[in-house]
Amino acid sequence: MTDDDWPRTEAEALAVQDALRPRLLVGPGPQRPATVAGLDVAYHEDGERLAAAIVVLDTTDHRVVDTAVVQGRPAFPYVPGLFAFREIPALLAALDRLTVRPDVLICDGHGLAHPRRFGLACHLGVLTGRPSFGVGKTPLVGSWAPPGERRGDRSDLVDDGETVGAVLRTRDAVKPVFVSVGHRMDLDTACALTLGLTPRYRLPETTRAADRACRDGLLGKDVTVPRR
DNA sequence: GCGACAG
DNA sequence: ATCTTGTCGC
Numbered sequence: 001m002t003d004d005d006w007p008r009t010e011a012e013a014l015a016v017q018d019a020l021r022p023r024l025l026v027g028p029g030p031q032r033p034a035t036v037a038g039l040d041v042a043y044h045e046d047g048e049r050l051a052a053a054i055v056v057l058d059t060t061d062h063r064v065v066d067t068a069v070v071q072g073r074p075a076f077p078y079v080p081g082l083f084a085f086r087e088i089p090a091l092l093a094a095l096d097r098l099t100v101r102p103d104v105l106i107c108d109g110h111g112l113a114h115p116r117r118f119g120l121a122c123h124l125g126v127l128t129g130r131p132s133f134g135v136g137k138t139p140l141v142g143s144w145a146p147p148g149e150r151r152g153d154r155s156d157l158v159d160d161g162e163t164v165g166a167v168l169r170t171r172d173a174v175k176p177v178f179v180s181v182g183h184r185m186d187l188d189t190a191c192a193l194t195l196g197l198t199p200r201y202r203l204p205e206t207t208r209a210a211d212r213a214c215r216d217g218l219l220g221k222d223v224t225v226p227r228r
Numbered sequence: 229g230c231g232a233c234a235g
Numbered sequence: 236a237t238c239t240t241g242t243c244g245c
Contacts, residue, residue, distance in 0.1 A: 041235075043236050050236090078236080080233040087235080109234045119234070140234045178234085235236050 006075055006089065013082045017118045023126045024118070026181055029189035030131055033059055033103030036193060038206025039094075039124070040108045041087045042214040043074070050074055051217030052090035055209040056102045059196065062205045068097035069217035080140060083109060084120040091124060104193065105132040105182070106206045110140050113157055113165035113180035125183020132182030133190035135204055139178050149173050152195060166191050170198035177202065 007013040037056045044050065049071065056066040070093045076085035111121030111134040121134035142159035144167045151172050157165035157180065165180030168191050179190050197204035 041236080043235085045237060047236090078235065080235090083234050107234095114234080134234080136234055138234065140232095 003089070007085055010079060010082060013076065013079075013085050014116075016085075017082075017116055017123070020123065020126050021116070021118050024122050025184045026112070027184060027186065029133070029181075029185035029193075030103055031189065033131070033193070035059060035065055035100065035102045036104045036106055036197065036206055037098075037102030038106050038108075038204065038208070038210035039091055040207060040210035040214050041090060042211070042218045044218055048073060049218070050087075050090060051214045052087065052094045053210045053213035053217055054091070054094045054098060054102075055206065055213050056098065056100055057197075057206055057209065059103075059193075062197070064209065066098050066100045066102075067213055068094040069213050070094045070097065071217060071220075081115050084123040087120070088124060088127070092127065095128065101130070103131065104185075105130050106193070106197075106204060107132060107134040107182065108136070108207055108210070110134040110136045110165065110178065111180040111182035111185075113140060113142055113159070113178060115141050115159075117164065119180065119182075121180065121182030125185070129183075131184040133185045133193075134178075134180050134182055135194055135207060136178040136180070137203070147176055151198075154191060163187075168194060170194060170204075171202050174202050 072090040107121040110119035125132035147155040
Protein backbone atom coordinates (compact mmCIF):
# COMPACT_ATOMS: atom_id res chain seq x y z
CA MET A 1 0.00 0.00 0.00
CA THR A 2 1.46 3.37 -1.03
CA ASP A 3 0.72 6.99 -0.20
CA ASP A 4 -1.89 7.28 -2.91
CA ASP A 5 -4.09 4.47 -1.76
CA TRP A 6 -3.78 5.27 1.92
CA PRO A 7 -7.33 5.37 3.29
CA ARG A 8 -8.98 8.77 3.29
CA THR A 9 -12.26 7.91 4.93
CA GLU A 10 -13.23 5.95 8.00
CA ALA A 11 -14.99 3.39 5.84
CA GLU A 12 -11.83 2.80 3.84
CA ALA A 13 -9.75 2.50 6.98
CA LEU A 14 -12.15 -0.04 8.46
CA ALA A 15 -11.90 -2.04 5.24
CA VAL A 16 -8.11 -2.06 5.50
CA GLN A 17 -8.30 -3.39 9.06
CA ASP A 18 -10.65 -6.12 7.89
CA ALA A 19 -8.29 -7.03 5.08
CA LEU A 20 -5.18 -7.18 7.27
CA ARG A 21 -6.61 -8.85 10.34
CA PRO A 22 -6.44 -12.37 8.83
CA ARG A 23 -2.69 -11.94 8.49
CA LEU A 24 -2.21 -11.37 12.20
CA LEU A 25 -0.29 -14.14 13.94
CA VAL A 26 -0.86 -14.53 17.65
CA GLY A 27 1.53 -17.00 19.20
CA PRO A 28 4.69 -17.39 21.26
CA GLY A 29 6.89 -14.31 21.24
CA PRO A 30 10.69 -14.41 21.20
CA GLN A 31 11.91 -15.51 24.63
CA ARG A 32 15.27 -13.79 24.54
CA PRO A 33 15.18 -10.97 22.04
CA ALA A 34 18.56 -9.26 21.82
CA THR A 35 17.03 -5.93 20.91
CA VAL A 36 13.75 -4.12 21.52
CA ALA A 37 12.53 -1.01 19.75
CA GLY A 38 10.42 1.82 21.13
CA LEU A 39 8.20 3.72 18.70
CA ASP A 40 6.59 7.08 19.32
CA VAL A 41 5.32 10.16 17.54
CA ALA A 42 5.21 13.81 18.62
CA TYR A 43 2.96 16.45 17.08
CA HIS A 44 3.56 20.09 16.35
CA GLU A 45 0.95 22.39 17.87
CA ASP A 46 -0.23 23.35 14.40
CA GLY A 47 -1.42 19.78 13.93
CA GLU A 48 0.19 19.71 10.50
CA ARG A 49 3.59 18.35 11.34
CA LEU A 50 4.88 15.40 13.29
CA ALA A 51 8.09 13.56 14.04
CA ALA A 52 8.27 9.79 14.38
CA ALA A 53 11.07 8.10 16.25
CA ILE A 54 12.28 4.58 16.75
CA VAL A 55 14.98 3.84 19.28
CA VAL A 56 16.45 0.36 19.44
CA LEU A 57 17.79 -0.73 22.80
CA ASP A 58 19.85 -3.68 23.93
CA THR A 59 17.35 -5.75 25.89
CA THR A 60 19.81 -6.51 28.66
CA ASP A 61 21.50 -3.23 29.48
CA HIS A 62 19.14 -0.80 27.70
CA ARG A 63 21.98 0.77 25.79
CA VAL A 64 20.92 2.58 22.62
CA VAL A 65 21.81 0.46 19.61
CA ASP A 66 20.20 2.55 16.88
CA THR A 67 17.99 5.58 16.42
CA ALA A 68 15.90 6.89 13.54
CA VAL A 69 13.74 10.01 13.43
CA VAL A 70 11.73 11.32 10.51
CA GLN A 71 9.47 14.32 10.11
CA GLY A 72 6.17 14.09 8.34
CA ARG A 73 2.48 14.82 8.39
CA PRO A 74 -0.39 13.05 10.13
CA ALA A 75 -1.78 10.62 7.55
CA PHE A 76 -5.29 10.49 8.97
CA PRO A 77 -7.41 12.43 11.48
CA TYR A 78 -7.43 11.17 15.02
CA VAL A 79 -10.26 8.70 15.41
CA PRO A 80 -10.26 6.27 18.34
CA GLY A 81 -9.98 2.83 16.80
CA LEU A 82 -8.32 4.16 13.66
CA PHE A 83 -5.37 5.71 15.38
CA ALA A 84 -2.84 3.60 13.49
CA PHE A 85 -3.65 5.25 10.18
CA ARG A 86 -2.42 8.52 11.56
CA GLU A 87 1.09 7.42 12.47
CA ILE A 88 2.01 4.33 10.48
CA PRO A 89 3.41 6.00 7.34
CA ALA A 90 5.88 8.04 9.40
CA LEU A 91 6.76 5.07 11.58
CA LEU A 92 7.45 2.91 8.52
CA ALA A 93 9.68 5.63 7.12
CA ALA A 94 11.61 5.67 10.37
CA LEU A 95 11.90 1.88 10.32
CA ASP A 96 13.46 2.11 6.87
CA ARG A 97 16.16 4.31 8.29
CA LEU A 98 17.28 1.88 10.95
CA THR A 99 20.52 0.03 10.35
CA VAL A 100 19.46 -2.90 12.53
CA ARG A 101 16.31 -5.04 12.56
CA PRO A 102 14.90 -4.88 16.08
CA ASP A 103 13.65 -8.21 17.41
CA VAL A 104 10.53 -6.69 18.93
CA LEU A 105 8.54 -3.52 18.26
CA ILE A 106 6.99 -1.89 21.31
CA CYS A 107 4.26 0.56 20.40
CA ASP A 108 2.81 3.50 22.27
CA GLY A 109 -0.80 2.33 22.15
CA HIS A 110 -2.68 -0.96 21.98
CA GLY A 111 -2.60 -4.20 20.03
CA LEU A 112 -5.49 -6.61 20.54
CA ALA A 113 -6.99 -4.33 23.17
CA HIS A 114 -8.93 -2.65 20.41
CA PRO A 115 -12.61 -2.67 19.42
CA ARG A 116 -11.86 -4.81 16.35
CA ARG A 117 -8.74 -6.50 17.78
CA PHE A 118 -6.43 -4.64 15.44
CA GLY A 119 -4.76 -1.73 17.18
CA LEU A 120 -1.52 -0.02 16.15
CA ALA A 121 0.74 -2.79 17.47
CA CYS A 122 -1.12 -5.44 15.44
CA HIS A 123 -1.18 -3.30 12.34
CA LEU A 124 2.50 -2.45 12.46
CA GLY A 125 3.41 -6.04 13.24
CA VAL A 126 1.54 -7.35 10.23
CA LEU A 127 3.01 -4.75 7.89
CA THR A 128 6.57 -5.38 9.04
CA GLY A 129 6.37 -9.05 9.94
CA ARG A 130 8.11 -8.24 13.22
CA PRO A 131 6.98 -9.44 16.65
CA SER A 132 5.19 -6.56 18.37
CA PHE A 133 3.05 -5.49 21.28
CA GLY A 134 1.58 -2.33 22.70
CA VAL A 135 1.94 -0.55 26.02
CA GLY A 136 -0.78 2.02 26.52
CA LYS A 137 -1.06 4.61 29.25
CA THR A 138 -4.86 4.66 29.21
CA PRO A 139 -7.48 2.09 28.16
CA LEU A 140 -9.36 2.07 24.89
CA VAL A 141 -11.64 -0.89 25.49
CA GLY A 142 -12.29 -3.44 28.18
CA SER A 143 -12.86 -3.68 31.89
CA TRP A 144 -10.56 -4.91 34.63
CA ALA A 145 -10.13 -5.35 38.33
CA PRO A 146 -7.43 -3.19 39.89
CA PRO A 147 -4.16 -5.15 39.97
CA GLY A 148 -2.25 -5.50 43.25
CA GLU A 149 -0.17 -2.54 44.35
CA ARG A 150 3.20 -4.16 43.80
CA ARG A 151 5.35 -4.00 40.70
CA GLY A 152 4.65 -7.11 38.63
CA ASP A 153 1.05 -7.45 39.81
CA ARG A 154 -1.41 -7.70 36.95
CA SER A 155 -5.03 -8.35 36.10
CA ASP A 156 -6.83 -9.29 32.91
CA LEU A 157 -8.15 -6.66 30.56
CA VAL A 158 -11.42 -8.15 29.33
CA ASP A 159 -13.56 -6.96 26.47
CA ASP A 160 -16.71 -8.66 25.28
CA GLY A 161 -15.87 -11.73 27.32
CA GLU A 162 -12.37 -12.17 25.98
CA THR A 163 -9.01 -11.35 27.51
CA VAL A 164 -7.47 -8.77 25.22
CA GLY A 165 -4.59 -7.64 27.38
CA ALA A 166 -3.19 -7.13 30.86
CA VAL A 167 -3.30 -4.24 33.30
CA LEU A 168 0.25 -4.33 34.57
CA ARG A 169 1.78 -2.57 37.55
CA THR A 170 5.31 -1.63 36.52
CA ARG A 171 6.13 0.28 39.73
CA ASP A 172 4.94 -0.10 43.30
CA ALA A 173 1.81 1.95 44.00
CA VAL A 174 1.95 3.70 40.63
CA LYS A 175 -0.84 3.73 38.06
CA PRO A 176 -0.61 0.58 35.90
CA VAL A 177 -0.09 0.37 32.13
CA PHE A 178 -2.14 -1.54 29.56
CA VAL A 179 -0.22 -4.26 27.75
CA SER A 180 -1.60 -6.09 24.75
CA VAL A 181 -0.26 -8.41 22.12
CA GLY A 182 0.45 -7.23 18.62
CA HIS A 183 1.94 -9.76 16.18
CA ARG A 184 3.84 -13.03 16.76
CA MET A 185 3.64 -12.37 20.49
CA ASP A 186 2.01 -13.74 23.64
CA LEU A 187 0.79 -11.76 26.61
CA ASP A 188 3.13 -13.30 29.20
CA THR A 189 6.18 -12.51 27.09
CA ALA A 190 4.93 -8.97 26.45
CA CYS A 191 4.46 -8.41 30.19
CA ALA A 192 7.84 -9.93 31.03
CA LEU A 193 9.59 -7.71 28.50
CA THR A 194 7.71 -4.68 29.81
CA LEU A 195 8.82 -5.42 33.37
CA GLY A 196 12.38 -5.83 32.19
CA LEU A 197 12.19 -2.38 30.64
CA THR A 198 10.79 -0.66 33.72
CA PRO A 199 13.51 -0.83 36.37
CA ARG A 200 12.93 2.78 37.38
CA TYR A 201 9.92 4.38 35.74
CA ARG A 202 6.29 3.54 34.98
CA LEU A 203 6.82 3.52 31.22
CA PRO A 204 9.29 1.24 29.40
CA GLU A 205 12.73 2.65 28.66
CA THR A 206 11.94 2.08 24.99
CA THR A 207 8.93 4.36 25.12
CA ARG A 208 10.81 6.98 27.09
CA ALA A 209 13.74 6.98 24.69
CA ALA A 210 11.48 7.21 21.64
CA ASP A 211 9.44 9.98 23.25
CA ARG A 212 12.52 12.10 23.81
CA ALA A 213 13.82 11.39 20.31
CA CYS A 214 10.65 12.40 18.49
CA ARG A 215 10.26 15.54 20.55
CA ASP A 216 13.78 16.54 19.62
CA GLY A 217 12.97 15.65 16.04
CA LEU A 218 10.02 18.00 16.07
CA LEU A 219 12.33 20.84 17.00
CA GLY A 220 14.54 20.00 14.06
CA LYS A 221 17.36 18.87 16.25
CA ASP A 222 19.98 16.65 14.69
CA VAL A 223 19.55 13.02 15.39
CA THR A 224 22.75 11.23 16.02
CA VAL A 225 22.81 7.62 15.03
CA PRO A 226 25.28 5.82 17.30
CA ARG A 227 28.39 4.48 15.57
CA ARG A 228 28.74 0.76 15.46
C1' DG B 229 -30.62 8.99 23.45
C1' DC B 230 -26.29 9.62 26.45
C1' DG B 231 -21.44 8.99 27.43
C1' DA B 232 -16.77 6.91 26.19
C1' DC B 233 -13.18 7.25 23.18
C1' DA B 234 -5.12 4.58 22.23
C1' DG B 235 -2.27 9.30 20.75
C1' DA C 236 -1.07 14.45 21.15
C1' DT C 237 -0.63 19.44 23.18
C1' DC C 238 -1.88 23.53 26.13
C1' DT C 239 -0.32 24.70 31.36
C1' DT C 240 1.30 26.15 37.76
C1' DG C 241 1.87 24.66 41.46
C1' DT C 242 2.87 21.09 44.42
C1' DC C 243 4.07 16.89 46.83
C1' DG C 244 7.98 13.71 47.55
C1' DC C 245 12.49 11.33 47.17
